Structure formats: C-alpha cells, structure tokens
Amino acid sequence: xxxxxxxxxxxxxxxxxxxxxxxxxxxxxxxxxxxxxxxxxxxxxxxxxxxxxxxxxxxxxxxxxxxxxxxxxxxxxxxxxxxxxxxxxxxxxxxxxxxxxxxxxxxxxxxxxxxxxxxxxxxxxxxxxxxxxxxxxxxxxxxxxxxxxxxxxxxxxxxxxxxxxx
Numbered sequence: 001x002x003x004x005x006x007x008x009x010x011x012x013x014x015x016x017x018x019x020x021x022x023x024x025x026x027x028x029x030x031x032x033x034x035x036x037x038x039x040x041x042x043x044x045x046x047x048x049x050x051x052x053x054x055x056x057x058x059x060x061x062x063x064x065x066x067x068x069x070x071x072x073x074x075x076x077x078x079x080x081x082x083x084x085x086x087x088x089x090x091x092x093x094x095x096x097x098x099x100x101x102x103x104x105x106x107x108x109x110x111x112x113x114x115x116x117x118x119x120x121x122x123x124x125x126x127x128x129x130x131x132x133x134x135x136x137x138x139x140x141x142x143x144x145x146x147x148x149x150x151x152x153x154x155x156x157x158x159x160x161x162x163x164x165x166x
Contacts, residue, residue, distance in 0.1 A: 036136035037116070041087050043135075052086065059157045060086045060137035063129070068103025071158020076105070080165040086137035088162065091115060092154070100146070100153055105161065107154040108146045115154075117142065130154065 036042050043051070048061050058064035073082070082092040082105070091114045092107040100106035113133060120129040120141065128142045139160045146153035 036134065038087075038134045041135035048086075053159070055159045056085050059160045060084075060132075060135075060139075063138040064157075065140075066104075066157045066159050070103075071105060073105045073158040073161055073163055074103065076163050078163075078165045080163055082107070082156075082161045082163055084132040084135060084137055084139070085160045085162050086132060087135035089114060089132055089134040090164075091132065091139065091161070092156075094163075094166075098147055100155065102153075102155055104140065105156045105158050106146070107156065108148075108150050108152055110154060115139065 045061070049057055052060060055066065059066060076082075076094070076097070078094065080094050081090045082094065082097070083090050090111055092110055096107045096109045098106055098108060110130070115130040116133045116136075117128050117130045120127045130139050130142055131137060132139060137160060138157075140154065140156040143153045143155060144151055
C-alpha cells in the first residue's frame with residue numbers, strides 16, 4: 001500500500017472537510033487491482049492500460065466518473081446482459097435496467113455474486129461504491145432511491161460496461 005493510498009483511506013475514514021482532498025488521491029491501478037477476488041485478474045497497471053481505453057482505465061482502475069449522458073448504453077433497450085468492461089463478468093440482466101434520469105445506465109439489482117461494495121467518502125457524504133467482484137473494476141455507486149422491488153439504484157458508468165445482446 002502506498003502512502004498516497006493510505007492517506008486517502010485515512011481522510012475518507014475521518015470524513016468531514018478533510019474528505020474533500022481524498023479525490024486527489026485516487027488509488028493507482030495496482031492498488032485498484034488488489035480488490036480483485038480472482039488472482040488471474042490482478043494485472044499490472046501496464047497490462048490494464050493495454051486492455052482498456054483511456055476512459056475505461058480511468059473509471060475501472062482509478063475510480064473515475066464519466067460525464068452523464070455520454071454513454072450509448074444509457075439508451076440500450078434490448079434484451080441481454082451487461083458485463084464488466086474489464087473482465088466480461090456478467091453484472092446485470094437487461095430486465096433490471098431502468099431510466100433513472102441521471103444520465104448513467106441504472107439498474108435495480110445486480111446478478112448474484114457479481115459485485116462487491118464498500119463505503120466511499122470522496123464527496124464528504126458517505127456513499128456505497130461497487131466493483132466487479134472478479135477483477136475489482138470500479139463500476140459506480142448504489143443509492144436507496146431506486147424502484148421496487150429493491151428500492152436500489154445501481155448507477156453505473158457506461159464505459160465500465162459492455163452489452164451482450166441475447
């Protein structure tokens with residue numbers, strides 16, 4: 001763990017005004033890869049950069065956020081499966097996708113054992129971020145303002161996903 005990453009986590013834990021600086025201390029790709037549960041997906045930063053576009057690398061490995069309404073997947077309406085843009089693990093069934101009006105693809109439930117969550121204090125207010133369970137790629141945040149039956153909104157960066165039609 002680098003000093004930068006440790007300081008970022010400390011600031012996030014402390015919350016309050018100190019958390020404002022934590023976005024400046026995003027984890028490196030190697031640190032983000034450490035969250036992967038499958039050892040085959042603990043790739044180096046150079047390996048991830050080869051596999052991903054610059055935008056996908058920023059979101060999946062550096063926990064960035066794409067601009068709202070910038071993803072074609074926001075308007076995807078076909079039947080199929082949304083998979084991780086890093087390792088292709090199935091994350092969401094198209095039947096759980098809905099238009100949240102936020103500008104990012106949104107889902108009310110992930111597939112079983114597809115994502116892992118953790119607390120995020122980057123915007124001072126605590127949020128729950130979620131990652132691909134296999135490669136550790138950052139997907140987005142989950143909020144409690146979604147539709148029934150779960151009441152959850154998994155707000156996903158489109159660049160962190162790929163769509164496989166049925």
